[in-house]
Amino acid sequence: MTGNSFGSRAMLKAGRGTYEIHRLDALEKRGLPVARLPYSLKILLENLLRREDGRVVRAEDVEKLARWNAAKTPDEEIAFMPARVLMQDFTGVPAVVDLASMRAAVKLDAGDLARKDVSMAKIVVSEGLHKAVDTAIQLMGARGYSKDTPLEWMYRYARQARLVDGASEVHKMVLARFLLSEGQDFWSWD
Numbered sequence: 001m002t003g004n005s006f007g008s009r010a011m012l013k014a015g016r017g018t019y020e021i022h023r024l025d026a027l028e029k030r031g032l033p034v035a036r037l038p039y040s041l042k043i044l045l046e047n048l049l050r051r052e053d054g055r056v057v058r059a060e061d062v063e064k065l066a067r068w069n070a071a072k073t074p075d076e077e078i079a080f081m082p083a084r085v086l087m088q089d090f091t092g093v094p095a096v097v098d099l100a101s102m103r104a105a106v107k108l109d110a111g112d113l114a115r116k117d118v119s120m121a122k123i124v125v126s127e128g129l130h131k132a133v134d135t136a137i138q139l140m141g142a143r144g145y146s147k148d149t150p151l152e153w154m155y156r157y158a159r160q161a162r163l164v165d166g167a168s169e170v171h172k173m174v175l176a177r178f179l180l181s182e183g184q185d186f187w188s189w190d
Contacts (some may be wrong), residue, residue, distance in 0.1 A: 003052040006030055007061040018046050022049035041068055044078055100124045100170035116178045116186075119171035127168055 003084060008026035011149060012019045027034045027049075034045065045065050050151040051057045057079045107114035132152045140151060179186045 003054050005052060006049065006062065022046055027066050032063065037068060038151055041065065044080060046081055047082065049106050051079065097124050097128050115174060119174045123171045140189045
């Protein structure tokens, strides 16, 4: 159970659903100058309010961030626990590749066939590799695809990585079958 030291918890009705939110204006009402904060710090502050538990995230942590001073060098860490992470494509692909591969490996080690997880990992890895090599070739311009550069070798093997265990379309078809049979349970991490 999360704390609500600042009375920020509220319910928001949208469409057919009701969602729990944490309002930053509740901090303003308590004299904390939140409106002046940069947008990125407001996101961190809302995250702290959502995760306040009295141990990892305390009311003092929320207050310290709300009283942030741009002129002062930060000397404490913030307990940031995101629910979602959005990354630029060139930084997000390696992270997704790692997560998909690790998830498939854990399931395989546990004796599970992990067909869904393996298919996800293979799609992400092969398409990420192909995209990286293709972008590198484009950046090389006229020299791009010649025996003078290692890119020719990389491109040849990147294509093979997509074909060794079935093209990405095959794995997408496997995932589509799982989605049709499992419905919303397809997205669970159990």
